[in-house]
Amino acid sequence: MSDVARVLDAFSEVYGCGAVLWLRGAEAIEVAATSGGDVTPPMIELLGDDETVRSRDTALGRQLVARIPGRTHAWLGIGPVADDDAEPRRWMRVLVPVLSQVLQSQWEASRAADELAERYEEINLLYSISEILGRTVTLEEATRTILLEVAETVGAEYGALFVHDASSGLLRPVTTLRVAGALVPLAIPTDDPLSVTARVFRTRHALLVNAGVLESDLEAPFRQGAMLTVPIVWTTPEGGIPLGVVCLSGRRSGASFTAGDEKLVAAVGSQIGTAIQNARLVRATLDQERLASEMRLAHDLQLRLLPDSRVVAPDAICAARVEAADGVGGDFYHLFRLGDRRTGVLIGDVSSHGYRAALIMALVMSAAAIHAQTTADPAETVQALLATVEEELRETEMFLSLCYVVIDPVAGTVRWTNTGHPHAFVISAGGEATRLAATDPPLGLGPEGLHGDSRPWSAGDLLVMFTDGVSDARDARGAALGEPRVLDVLRARRRELPSRIVDGVFALVEGHMGRMRPHDDQAVVVLRTA
Amino acid sequence: MSLQVIKHGDVVVVEVDGQLIVGNRQELKQRVLDEAEAGARKVLIDFAKAGYIDSSGLGVLVSLAKRLRELGGDLRLANLNDDLQTLFELTKLDSLFQIADTRERALESF
Secondary structure (H helix, E strand, O other), X not given: XXXXXXXXXXXXXXXXXXXXXEEEOOOOEEEEEEEOOOOOOOOHHHOOOOOOOEEEEEOOEEEEEEEEOOOOOEEEEEEEEOOOOHHHHHHHHHHHHHHHHHHHHHHHHHHHHHHXXXXXXXXXXXXXXXXXXXXOOOHHHXXXXXXXXXXXXXXXXXXXXXXXXXXOOEEEEEEEEOOOHHHOOOOEEOOOOOOHHHHHHHHOOOEEEOOOOOOOHHHHHHOOOOEEEEEEEEEEOOEEEEEEEEEEEEEOOOOOOOHHHHHHHHHHHXXXXXXXXXXXXXXXHHHHHHHHHHHHHHXXXXXXXXXXXXXXXXXXXXXXXXXXXXXXXXXXXXXXXXXXXXXXXXXXXXXXXXXXXHHHHHHHHHHHHHHOOOOOOHHHHXXXXXXXXXXXXXXXXXXXXXXXXXXXXXXXXXXXXXXXXXXXXXXXXXXXXXXXXXXXXXXXXXXXXXXXEEEEOOOOOEEEEEOHHHHOOEOOOOOEOOHHHHHHHHHHOOOOOHHHHHHHHHHHHHHHHOOOOOOOOEEXXXXXXX | OEEEEEEEOOEEEEEEEOOEOOXXXXXXXXXXXXXXXXXXXXXXXXXXXXXXXXXXHHHHHHHHHHHHXXXXXXXXXXXXXXXXXXHHHHOOHHHOOEEEXXXXXXXXXX
16 A cells, blocks of 8 residues: 555645545455544445545544545545635545556556466466476477376366377377276377367367267277367467377366366467477487488498508509598499409499498498409409399399409400499500490499400509599589590699599599589599509 | 470380489489380480480489380480480490480381
């Protein structure tokens, strides 16, 4: 009443008479505030229910009393005033509305506090759910606790929480309350015409159905009489996206669910919707991170499968490099010392990249290590390789272009089998590039029976092989680097160390691509015999 | 890449406009398989408007050729530009396909 007291004090100071405010309490009318002057409590009969200003004469002078309009039962009295009370009555007409406004504000504040106190349990529920959802990443962990809390608050004994599985079009039960094991509810198709759960999901509107209304066998395990069903919605700037449904039933009090219950459960549904979406985003991020991590591991593993180029020393000096477009790739090379100063060099390109190509590559690498040591005939080696990977290639619809070269500097020959690999050359000391032409289509595409070819090999000759990721490297306008420019670099650097030549080719490729990412794996092998 | 299918008698001509690469190869494959399912046995793929085929695209062509041959038909190619012609020669894929300079010659060859 401090605001009222201040108003009364101000009035008394200005008009020089006392003022009093009476309020009807639970049992009697009581003085709520006074100021200055001598206004004694009026006779009860003086306090009318209308807003008429009433007067009475006392030993101290005349007093005026009026009812203050509003929800609060209050009266204002002032006095003493002059017998001619026309002027004081005008004061009353000013003061009464002011007090009415003050009392109305106090009444509203009091009601809000009462309502807040009444809704404390529900607010506490929402707060608890926020806490539960905030500290969990796995939605399944949280849903049972949430359903229990909601059911407790609205007094429901039975409940079920369904989440929509977009891939199957089903509402799948995530958790239930008081449902016997044998009666675990089945998934509900979202287009089920009889299910209240499905209907609420489709319409995105809560539904309160009474006992005996819209009963469905699918909902029998968690429905007991009336059922309150509310959608779980994820709200976006474009609108709400339904993610699931909460069903509550079997109210302990036997009374119907109220509009307040519906609003409360809808608020919880909205929180769960946000939590589901967050959990899905977290899960997707974790999956992506795990995949990226696995790809890095696979890339490292793949690089370790490639041999050290020094394995052919001292018969030959070699340098090689593979750059994978997708973390793991399908380009590879292998090097073999075959005895009698012969050197075997294999370069290959699986017709794809990524995991499947890397698996084929790993298979070929391990098989090549075995077969290359059993024969010095490239065609026989590649035929054995084909036998190893043929079924895998057929099942995956991939194919494999490779070139396997055996250099015999003692005999002065180079023999090869080339299954559709375009970029294999011998560059002479004089700078002439001779292509080691394909002898067969790529492995996995052609008919059975592989062929071989040969040509002379001279001291000072350079063997260079690269994959189409090098010659097809694209610049920002989409233009390919082209084989001739690669050969120009190879010819120009033919007298340099193989490692410098490989560096020169990749510098050309990187200069051509600029900031573009490679769309295919890139491999280069350069070798000269000692 | 876009595809246009035209029928010349009992030959189905598929015009490829653009690049045949890993991202769209299945589109060509499905289109030709749909035609085969509908009874087509002679298929000509016209590359007059195609500038590039990557290794995955080549794989699809071979796969389709095998399928049609299994069904008693054939897949033939026409109008490869110089780069594509060279690619087929360098990879020996020209030994797996009958390739014609023009669509007319390809149609006559069936």
